[in-house]
Amino acid sequence: SLVSGSEIFKEARKNGYAIGAYNTNNLEWTQAILQSAQEKNAPVLIQTSMGAAKYMGGYKLVVDMVNNLIDSMNITVPVVLHLDHGEYEHALECIEAGYTSVMFDGSSLPFEENLAKTKDVVKRAHAKGMSVECEVGTIGGEEDGIVGTGELADIDECIQMVNTGIDFLACGIGNIHGVYPENWKGLDFDHLQAITEAVGKDVPLVLHGGSGIPQDQIEKAITMGISKVNVNTEFQIAFAKATRQYIEDGKDQQGKGFDPRKLLAPGKEAIIKEAKNHIDWFGSADKA
Ligand code: G3H
Ligand code: ZN
Numbered sequence: 001s002l003v004s005g006s007e008i009f010k011e012a013r014k015n016g017y018a019i020g021a022y023n024t025n026n027l028e029w030t031q032a033i034l035q036s037a038q039e040k041n042a043p044v045l046i047q048t049s050m051g052a053a054k055y056m057g058g059y060k061l062v063v064d065m066v067n068n069l070i071d072s073m074n075i076t077v078p079v080v081l082h083l084d085h086g087e088y089e090h091a092l093e094c095i096e097a098g099y100t101s102v103m104f105d106g107s108s109l110p111f112e113e114n115l116a117k118t119k120d121v122v123k124r125a126h127a128k129g130m131s132v133e134c135e136v137g138t139i140g141g142e143e144d145g146i147v148g149t150g151e152l153a154d155i156d157e158c159i160q161m162v163n164t165g166i167d168f169l170a171c172g173i174g175n176i177h178g179v180y181p182e183n184w185k186g187l188d189f190d191h192l193q194a195i196t197e198a199v200g201k202d203v204p205l206v207l208h209g210g211s212g213i214p215q216d217q218i219e220k221a222i223t224m225g226i227s228k229v230n231v232n233t234e235f236q237i238a239f240a241k242a243t244r245q246y247i248e249d250g251k252d253q254q255g256k257g258f259d260p261r262k263l264l265a266p267g268k269e270a271i272i273k274e275a276k277n278h279i280d281w282f283g284s285a286d287k288a
Pocket of ligand 1 (some may be wrong): 023056084085176177178179207208209210211230232233234
């Protein structure tokens with residue numbers, strides 16, 4: 001069933017594993033994420049960017065789709081439906097539409113405004129039992145039109161943000177959205193350590209830009225306080241690659257291979273495989 005993120009992420013933080021937060025774009029993507037979590041007996045977070053929700057027909061449609069799939073697919077693991085990188089008005093809209101968690105991303109605003117709006121979102125979301133993520137220090141790269149410069153999160157700002165009562169904190173530690181450049185220096189573990197020490201050991205931290213980070217760095221980050229890892233680009237690449245392969249093999253021209261249900265199947269299978277691998281890396285298998 002749909003649950004808020006607050007309890008399951010607290011549990012993850014306490015027991016030293018992370019929960020995957022996977023972006024969805026359509027029906028197949030959503031089915032694939034739910035199926036992987038169920039097969040791995042893992043809690044999972046399905047998230048939509050503002051753009052993906054708009055593409056699918058709006059927040060209410062996403063809520064209905066996810067709830068219906070949980071029923072029809074007999075999903076019994078905890079599922080969180082979360083708004084990813086939401087502007088203030090969008091966060092409020094999702095709170096009303098039936099999301100169970102929101103990210104208010106005010107990282108491009110002056111810090112005082114980010115803080116004030118976060119406080120307001122926390123008040124409204126918590127009144128409905130929903131969890132809130134916010135961000136300090138922009139994540140580098142670009143995701144769905146959101147561009148960040150990739151600065152390291154300011155420690156004092158992290159403390160002030162956590163004091164608003166948020167449930168999990170996204171903080172820049174050298175992570176970047178999209179494909180990592182050749183000359184990427186890796187995650188800044190000293191900075192992650194400093195953040196964890198400053199905000200306390202029970203605050204779940206969020207690693208954005210989870211695609212393409214070497215597995216050993218992800219595992220190390222989890223031991224240091226990362227409890228939510230966001231993955232989007234890797235699934236997109238896997239989906240595109242499997243679909244291209246199907247077409248290049250000419251399978252769309254054999255029998256009724258052009259049937260969209262057949263054409264989209266290899267991409268969906270590729271996402272299931274990726275998602276299950278990530279669940280194993282994050283240590284959240286059998287934690288439902
Ligand atoms: O908010 C979503 C993520 O941070 C995804 O980043 O596309 O680099 O995996 P990614
Ligand atoms: Zn992100």
